[in-house]
Amino acid sequence: MSNVLIGGIEGGATHSHAVIMNSAGSIMASASGLATNHHLVGMKECQKRIAELIERTKVAAEIPINTPLHGLGLSLSGCEQEETNQELALGLKERYPNLSQKYVVSSDTEGSIAATSNNGGITCIAGTGSNTLLINPDRSKVQCGGWGYLLADEGSAFKISHRAVKYCFDDLDNFEKAPFPIDRVWQLVKEHFKIKTQADILDSFYKNFDKAHIASVCKKLAELARGGDELALCIFSEAGTFLARNINAVIPKAAPELMNKEGGIHVLCVGSVWLSWDLLRSGFVSWIESNTKIEEMSLMRLKTEMGVGAALLASDRLNLPLDRDYSKNYTIFYPYKRGVSTVNNGSA
Incomplete structure (x- = not known):
């Protein structure tokens, strides 16, 4: 044929x-x-x-x-x-x-x-939503997330955006103070949704709910974080920990062939959120170091x-x-090794 x-x-x-x-x-x-x-x-x-x-x-x-x-x-x-x-x-x-x-x-x-392979692997998708999947060589599967924004999606653009809005609302309501000043994040939220008051945002979250529109706050929040805003930086660091937890959740069921690769276990990272690896990295690495025994891991992106x-x-x-030729389809953007501060901290 x-x-x-x-x-x-x-x-x-x-x-x-x-x-x-x-x-x-x-x-x-x-x-x-x-x-x-x-x-x-x-x-x-x-x-x-x-x-x-x-x-x-x-x-x-x-x-x-x-x-x-x-x-x-x-x-x-x-x-x-x-x-x-x-x-x-x-x-x-x-x-x-x-x-x-x-x-x-x-x-x-x-x-x-x-x-990347016809012999299984791990992928962590973090776009509008999020989902992590392990496929072993015998085609058995283990999943973490992928249940939508109401039940999962931690580390996704939607949840990052939602977290930004929630921090602002809780602070403004005097329910719980945000860990850092909300001024710049709240201004971003108001400009994105074209609102003046908290009540004005309700239409976007209920009657005319648009998951993608809410998730698009994430890109603007990344710009704010790179400008040094402490709350925005905190939100992305939190997202990094969630993505690390998603990946760690499936690793215990990985076959030895996947665990013993050169560079440790390989994880394919897909989705727009991974473009902000420079902002996710601190939370991701800190959580892996403090909560797992993973010695080596290679984070990959498709090319x-x-x-x-x-x-x-x-x-x-x-x-x-x-x-x-699978090797032409991906590149390793972050080689993690326990206790070693890697030089490559570029975006995915």
Whole structure:
């Protein structure tokens, strides 16, 4: 099958990325689109967005829209349950018969791991939401988080943003003083939500709730932290501890093959929050040093197109040929070693 066409979509609660690859492992085209978490947008709307995104990618790759891909990997936020995964795939087959011949549906964390290895690994996603997943070589899985903003999402952009608002509200209500002055953070919150009083924000958190809009406070808060604001720095340090705790929660179930790699256990870090590693680092490292026995860990980031992992996963699960060199897909941005202060503290 020399002309095999395999697609992949990495989808989250804010946006999605698609690629189409050939059997030589070359990316023929890529495209970006809207959120594809079916819990947030509904199953039919999710299917519609997937179809539109792949059709645009086909056009960019100069593939006729009515030519089905041989396989399509969907690594999407919210796809943790096999029953709804099958519902998603079946709906695509029925409503869009020319989209792809076969489908593989998995969580976004699983697709990320597939970009670095077909022998398992750990990924910690911290974007709008958060989720950490361990996959062992025998394909057994251990998950921490991934339950949405009401039940989990610690270390995510949403929870960082929510924490900033909550610190301000508790301080203003004289319920609990924030650990540092709230002035600059509160001013940022007022400007972001275009409000003057505390009561004005209620519409954004209830009637017209928009998770992505609330989460987008995080980027502005990072700028404030880099400007030296103590409360903003504190919030990111706290987020660093939450991400360290998420990762540590799954490590006890890791197979020896994953624990004994050169550089210790490898963790793939995905999502916009990891771009602020310089702000997360102190809390992350301090918690690991004080609360675990981890001696060595390599934090990695992808350096390939989002969606490649989903395509590789489809290739493996559907037995479709797709050449790959995993070493080209990632880089180590922070090599942790207990008791050793590493020089590389750049952003992820």
